[in-house]
Every structure is written in C-alpha cells, then in structure tokens.
Amino acid sequence: MSVVVPECCDDLKRERGRCLFNKEELTNILDGGPKLTEKRRRIEKMLINTPELFDDVSPDYLSHEDRYSNELRKATQLMTTLEKNGFTYNDAVTTGTGLWLLMDGNPLSLHISMFLDTIKGQSNPQQLQEWLPLAEKFKIIGTYAQTELGHGTFVRGLETTATYDSTTKEFVLHSPTITATKWWPGALGKTSNHAVVMAQLYLGGKCYGPHIFMVQLRDLETHRTLPGIVVGEIGPRLGMNSNDNGFLQFNHHRIPLTNMFMKHSQVTEDGKYVKPLHSKLSYGTMVQTRVGIVYHASRELSRALIIAIRYSAVRHQSEMVPGDPEPQILDYQTQQYKLLPHLASFFALRFSARALLEVFIGTSAGLGSGKMNMLPELHALSSGLKAVATNDAVKGTDICRLACGGHGYLSSSNLPRIYTAIAAGITYEGENTVLFLQVARYLIKSFRASSQGQTLPFSVSYLRVQPPSSHAPLMSDRGLVDALGAGVRWMVGEAERRLQQLVDSGHSPHAAWNACSVHLVQCADAHTRYYICEQFVDAVSKLGETVSSGVHEVLRQLCRLYILHRVIQTAGILLRCGAVDGKALTSIEEEECHLLATLRIQAVSIVDAIDIKDVFLKSTLGAWDGNVYQRIYEEAQKSPLNKSDVTQGYYQYLRPLMKANL
Numbered sequence: 328m329s330v331v332v333p334e335c336c337d338d339l340k341r342e343r344g345r346c347l348f349n350k351e352e353l354t355n356i357l358d359g360g361p362k363l364t365e366k367r368r369r370i371e372k373m374l375i376n377t378p379e380l381f382d383d384v385s386p387d388y389l390s391h392e393d394r395y396s397n398e399l400r401k402a403t404q405l406m407t408t409l410e411k412n413g414f415t416y417n418d419a420v421t422t423g424t425g426l427w428l429l430m431d432g433n434p435l436s437l438h439i440s441m442f443l444d445t446i447k448g449q450s451n452p453q454q455l456q457e458w459l460p461l462a463e464k465f466k467i468i469g470t471y472a473q474t475e476l477g478h479g480t481f482v483r484g485l486e487t488t489a490t491y492d493s494t495t496k497e498f499v500l501h502s503p504t505i506t507a508t509k510w511w512p513g514a515l516g517k518t519s520n521h522a523v524v525m526a527q528l529y530l531g532g533k534c535y536g537p538h539i540f541m542v543q544l545r546d547l548e549t550h551r552t553l554p555g556i557v558v559g560e561i562g563p564r565l566g567m568n569s570n571d572n573g574f575l576q577f578n579h580h581r582i583p584l585t586n587m588f589m590k591h592s593q594v595t596e597d598g599k600y601v602k603p604l605h606s607k608l609s610y611g612t613m614v615q616t617r618v619g620i621v622y623h624a625s626r627e628l629s630r631a632l633i634i635a636i637r638y639s640a641v642r643h644q645s646e647m648v649p650g651d652p653e654p655q656i657l658d659y660q661t662q663q664y665k666l667l668p669h670l671a672s673f674f675a676l677r678f679s680a681r682a683l684l685e686v687f688i689g690t691s692a693g694l695g696s697g698k699m700n701m702l703p704e705l706h707a708l709s710s711g712l713k714a715v716a717t718n719d720a721v722k723g724t725d726i727c728r729l730a731c732g733g734h735g736y737l738s739s740s741n742l743p744r745i746y747t748a749i750a751a752g753i754t755y756e757g758e759n760t761v762l763f764l765q766v767a768r769y770l771i772k773s774f775r776a777s778s779q780g781q782t783l784p785f786s787v788s789y790l791r792v793q794p795p796s797s798h799a800p801l802m803s804d805r806g807l808v809d810a811l812g813a814g815v816r817w818m819v820g821e822a823e824r825r826l827q828q829l830v831d832s833g834h835s836p837h838a839a840w841n842a843c844s845v846h847l848v849q850c851a852d853a854h855t856r857y858y859i860c861e862q863f864v865d866a867v868s869k870l871g872e873t874v875s876s877g878v879h880e881v882l883r884q885l886c887r888l889y890i891l892h893r894v895i896q897t898a899g900i901l902l903r904c905g906a907v908d909g910k911a912l913t914s915i916e917e918e919e920c921h922l923l924a925t926l927r928i929q930a931v932s933i934v935d936a937i938d939i940k941d942v943f944l945k946s947t948l949g950a951w952d953g954n955v956y957q958r959i960y961e962e963a964q965k966s967p968l969n970k971s972d973v974t975q976g977y978y979q980y981l982r983p984l985m986k987a988n989l
C-alpha cells in the first residue's frame with residue numbers, strides 16, 4: 328500500500344480552498360514540533376507499507392476467537408515491523424501510531440504500557456536487570472492484574488494474599504474467596520504468561536497492605552497454565568472484544584522472595600519489612616497510565632471529530648431558505664454548536680496533556696532523589712485530567728455520532744467502535760467519580776492549609792483565601808479565566824463551609840464528606856477545567872511569539888470558544904458568586920454564536936491539520952476525499968448476508984412460518 332492523496336469532492340475542495348492558515352504548522356504544534364511530525368509520518372509510512380498490519384475482513388464479521396487472533400496477529404506484526412525498522416514499541420505509543428492500527432483494545436496493550444511501566448518504576452536494580460530485557464524483547468508477555476471480582480476502586484480492600492514463608496524464602500499467593508478472583512485485566516485470559524499482581528502482603532501474621540509481585544502464569548514453552556493457577560477469559564463486553572480480558576485465581580501458589588517488587592518497600596530474608604518513603608509509591612503505575620490516558624482520550628476524540636466535521640461538510644439536508652439548494656449540514660448553527668466546542672476541547676486537552684506530562688517528568692525526577700513533596704499535586708492533577716479527558720472524549724464522540732444522523736450508527740463510520748473503546752476509559756484506571764473525590768480531598772486540604780497561612784502549590788494557588796484581585800478586563804481571555812477561578816474558589820469555600828457545619832452539628836467527618844460528595848465532585852471537575860483553561864491560554868499566548876499569524880488566530884479562536892463555552896456551562900455558579908452578571912452572560916452567548924460561524928469556515932482545514940490518514944481513520948464518513956455514499960455502499964456489499972440472494976434463515980424459519988396455517 329502506498330500513500331496516495333486522492334482527489335476530493337467539490338464540497339471539501341471548496342472548504343479547503345478557504346483555509347487561511349498554514350496547516351503544516353498547526354500539525355507540528357499538535358505533534359509537539361516538526362521533528363515529531365516527521366518521526367510520526369516515518370512510522371506511519373512504514374506501517375502503511377506493511378499490508379499484514381491491516382484487516383482482510385472487517386472484525387465486525389468475525390467470531391470472538393477470530394477477532395482476538397486477528398488482533399494478536401496485527402499486534403505481533405506491529406512489534407516486529409517496528410523492531411526491524413529501528414523503532415521501539417515506545418515510539419508507537421508516544422506518537423499514537425500503534426493505537427491507530429490496533430483498534431479495539433489489543434492483546435499486547437497492557438504489556439507495552441502497565442506491565443513494562445511497572446517493571447521500570449517498581450523494580451530494584453537486580454530486578455530491572457533481570458526482567459526489563461526479557462519484557463522489552465517479548466520473551467515474557469505480561470499484564471497488570473489488580474482488580475478483583477469484589478474490588479476495583481478500593482485497592483486497600485483487595486483480598487488476594489501474599490504470605491511470606493521465611494523457611495523457604497517464598498511468598499504464598501492465594502485467592503481465599505470467589506471475590507478475590509482477579510477480574511478484568513487486559514490480555515490476562517489467553518495472552519500473558521506473566522502478570523504483575525497486586526496482593527496484600529502478610530509477614531508474621533500481620534497485614535502490610537497491597538504490594539506488587541511478579542508472577543509467572545504459564546509455561547514459557549507450552550504456554551500451559553502453571554499448577555496452582557486458574558486463568559481464563561471473562562467473556563464479551565460492550566467493546567474492546569478483540570482483547571482477552573481475564574480472570575485469575577491462586578491456590579497457595581509459591582513464588583520466590585525476589586519476586587516482590589522492591590524498589591520502594593522491601594522484605595528481608597528473615598521476614599522484616601522496610602517501609603517506602605511514601606505509602607502510595609506502589610500506585611505509581613496507575614498514575615503514569617492516567618497521564619497516558621489523557622493523550623489517548625484526546626486522540627480518540629480527534630478521530631471522531633475528523634469524521635463528523637468532514638461528513639458535515641459533505642452531507643446536504645433540508646432547506647435553510649425555502650426553494651434554495653439543500654445546504655451542507657455544517658451550515659446549521661445547531662450543528663456547529665454540537666461539534667465546534669468539542670473541537671476546541673480536543674485542543675485544550677492536547678495542551679493540558681503536555682503540561683501534565685511535564686509535571687509527571689518533574690515529579691518522577693524528584694522521586695529519584697527522594698523528594699516526595701510533588702506527589703500529592705501530581706496525583707490530583709493526573710486524577711482530575713484523566714477524569715475530565717475521558718468524560719469529554721466519550722461525550723464528544725457520542726455527539727459526533729449523533730451529528731452524523733443515521734450513518735453515524737453504521738459500524739463502517741467507525742464512530743461506534745471509537746465510542747465503545749473510549750467509554751471504558753471512564754471506568755478503567757480509576758472510576759472517574761472516585762478520582763474526582765481524590766481531587767476534592769486535595770482541594771479541601773489546600774483550602775484549609777491556606778486559611779492557616781500556608782503557601783499553596785502552583786495548581787491550587789488561586790484558591791488562597793485572599794487572592795490578588797484580577798486586573799484583566801472581564802471580557803478578555805484572562806479576565807474570564809480569572810472569573811472561572813473565582814467561581815471554583817467560591818465552590819470550594821462553600822463545600823468547606825458545608826463540611827464544617829455538618830461536623831459542628833455532630834456528624835463524623837466521613838459522614839459529612841459523603842453528605843457533601845455531589846458538591847465535592849463538582850468542585851473537582853470545575854477545578855480541573857479551570858486548570859485546562861489556564862494551560863490553553865498560556866500555550867496560545869506562548870505560541871504567539873513563534874507561529875504565523877494565521878495559525879495563531881485559529882488557536883486564539885479555539886481557545887476563546889473553549890473559555891466562552893465553559894463560562895456558559897458554569898453560569899449558575901458565576902452568577903451566584905458575583906464573578907459575572909446577566910449582561911456579561913448575554914454578550915458571551917452572542918459572542919459564542921458569532922465565533923461558531925467564524926470557526927465553521929475553516930473547520931475542515933483544522934481537522935485536516937490533525938493529520939490522521941484514511942487507513943487509520945477507517946471510516947466511510949470521514950475519508951479525505953469525502954466520497955461518502957460510494958464508500959458506504961461498497962462496505963455494505965461486504966456483509967456476509969449478501970453472499971447469497973436467499974439466506975439459510977429463510978428456508979429454516981421464514982418459509983415454514985409463511986407456509987404454516989396460523
């Protein structure tokens with residue numbers, strides 16, 4: 328397969344003719360610089376020229392087992408193709424290119440993310456030396472086995488035990504109940520021969536809480552399950568059915584002492600426990616994955632937006648003016664209102680993901696030299712951004728589907744698959760409500776610390792009890808972001824007041840927390856969105872010095888739309904705390920409608936700049952050439968039901984019914 332850019336239809340040609348900015352420059356910004364664009368394209372070209380990486384038949388027509396095997400075929404081919412061409416799995420992860428190909432969750436995704444990240448982040452030097460080369464060269468294949476039938480969210484409630492036997496210098500892993508069965512881990516069912524397993528550590532009869540262990544599950548030659556282990560696949564799910572999510576039970580299964588991950592906490596041969604510097608360091612892989620998921624969510628949202636915006640420029644329906652030709656549906660203001668705020672969200676998430684990655688890198692460097700003080704802020708930021716990014720990507724993807732009318736419901740649009748894949752992101756790696764409550768905990772603590780005169784970390788410094796008054800005019804970007812900040816400060820102050828009032832009236836702090844938790848989740852959501860607005864404004868203003876005026880103008884408009892939309896969504900709070908008045912809101916609403924019309928003109932060019940090729944979009948509605956109807960028709964011809972004019976079902980059921988004397 329070679330990269331051929333086809334002629335596009337007249338509608339898209341006209342749209343592209345209106346582009347007032349340099350698309351390549353915007354592409355570079357989204358990729359993180361021209362070098363990264365070039366690298367991504369090199370990888371893509373190599374993938375496109377490897378036909379084995381593509382589906383012969385749409386996975387929709389395959390059985391569960393065949394879907395799994397097909398995805399495994401592509402995943403293994405991807406790894407060997409990368410390796411042969413001098414790239415690594417990590418290049419495919421960081422450029423997003425691997426995810427374009429491996430559609431639906433795939434049997435190696437947990438290996439190249441959480442399994443390898445745990446080895447890198449939780450091993451002592453000897454363990455690293457032993458396991459990393461094996462895992463990087465795929466000599467062992469692993470997953471991250473934490474969640475159980477009975478507990479996913481509450482890690483401290485896990486029931487799997489790892490009891491140290493100092494006579495043999497082994498841990499005995501055991502699943503004491505049905506609810507202790509590990510349940511859900513991707514690639515656990517049939518693919519993995521190893522797993523990193525979270526289990527309660529027991530030393531001399533005392534429980535030391537959840538710790539991580541490297542456990543071999545299957546023989547490396549025969550791939551048969553080892554004695555003392557029961558493992559299998561959990562059955563069909565809403566989406567991601569080309570993965571083999573699995574279950575796992577241990578029956579007094581023994582592993583060596585050296586298989587406990589010992590970078591942060593240790594067990595000595597005689598069974599003594601050495602505490603970590605921070606009790607949550609063993610949750611590090613989860614934090615890292617949340618950082619990655621913010622990127623992942625923004626990428627999936629961008630696919631849906633490319634599809635829906637190109638389709639909206641090609642689709643003509645109804646009459647705007649009686650007797651006139653049917654307009655492109657993108658000309659309807661309601662259609663613009665459905666899609667363009669999500670386009671702005673994609674950019675906002677992309678810039679925030681980058682800012683979060685920097686915090687992650689900085690905090691990790693600090694941990695290396697024993698500095699733990701940035702960990703709570705990283706935990707709060709990564710939890711909040713993971714929750715907002717996946718919530719918004721899921722909502723945005725579904726709006727994109729709805730904006731495509733009936734054809735958005737077709738599998739061949741690829742929107743249903745994008746939706747079901749990203750929908751899981753709300754639940755996995757920390758259910759979003761639960762993560763927001765972690766953020767809220769940090770906000771309340773920070774607010775109280777500020778009342779006691781303490782200095783707050785950067786992401787919450789705007790919460791200080793006496794903030795400097797904003798000098799920016801209200802209707803400027805900065806002024807509106809300051810108004811949003813004032814709204815969050817008011818919400819957090821109100822939450823703290825309600826908590827205190829409940830405690831003062833005799834409730835326990837925990838009961839008070841539960842009684843305020845709806846409001847607390849709203850605080851966490853609003854705080855995270857305030858952070859996103861700040862990152863977006865900062866990024867656009869920094870870029871202003873280096874990019875061409877056309878690109879800067881588009882980014883400025885997208886940023887403005889994001890902020891205006893957010894102010895309207897938060898109107899109730901902002902009015903209550905006096906940050907804006909009704910008159911300002913009316914003019915903000917009017918400006919938003921005006922901005923929708925302005926951005927509509929270049930919407931197709933903006934999604935073109937995201938630069939996802941047709942072979943990766945895999946959509947009949949979103950292809951570059953806009954040849955929508957021909958593609959939909961051709962895809963339908965591939966339905967196995969069309970192989971014969973009369974199906975077996977007719978002879979078996981329909982005909983007998985028609986012949987029966989009812």
Ligand SMILES: CCCCCCCC/C=C\CCCCCCCCCCCCCC(=O)SCCNC(=O)CCNC(=O)[C@H](O)C(C)(C)COP(=O)(O)OP(=O)(O)OC[C@H]1O[C@@H](n2cnc3c(N)ncnc32)[C@H](O)[C@@H]1OP(=O)(O)O
Pocket residue numbers: 358359363420421422436440471473474479480481482483513607610611613614615616618619620622623684702703706754755756757758761765768769772
């Ligand atoms: C240029 C381009 C660059 C691109 C770069 C991209 C980077 C790529 C990186 C990675 C690639 C990934 C790609 C992603 C692809 C997507 C596919 C991924 C597939 C993932 C599959 C999903 C896998 C899973 O689901 S695994 C299971 C996940 N499970 C969970 O998340 C469980 C959630 N629960 C918890 O985390 C915890 O139970 C809890 C936090 C809810 C509560 O914990 P706890 O009970 O122990 O604590 P407390 O509530 O009592 O709190 C006490 C105290 O501790 C603080 N705390 C809690 N957690 C942490 C933490 N992690 N770190 C720091 N501190 C923490 C808490 O705030 C409290 O603090 P106080 O001060 O208030 O006391």
Ligand SMILES: Cc1cc2nc3c(=O)[nH]c(=O)nc-3n(C[C@H](O)[C@H](O)[C@H](O)COP(=O)(O)OP(=O)(O)OC[C@H]3O[C@@H](n4cnc5c(N)ncnc54)[C@H](O)[C@@H]3O)c2cc1C
Pocket residue numbers: 437470471472473474477478479480481510511512513567572751754755756757758760761764
């Ligand atoms: C597709 C998919 C892939 C997965 N892959 C893996 C994997 O590779 N490895 C792995 O270990 N796990 C994996 N998981 C499991 C996943 O991490 C858990 O499902 C997730 O952490 C949520 O936990 P839970 O299922 O126990 O939900 P629950 O905690 O039971 O959530 C149910 C409801 O209870 C609410 N709730 C729970 N606790 C609280 C609280 N404290 N306060 C308020 N509300 C609360 C939640 O908000 C939610 O509404 C995967 C899950 C899915 C769906």
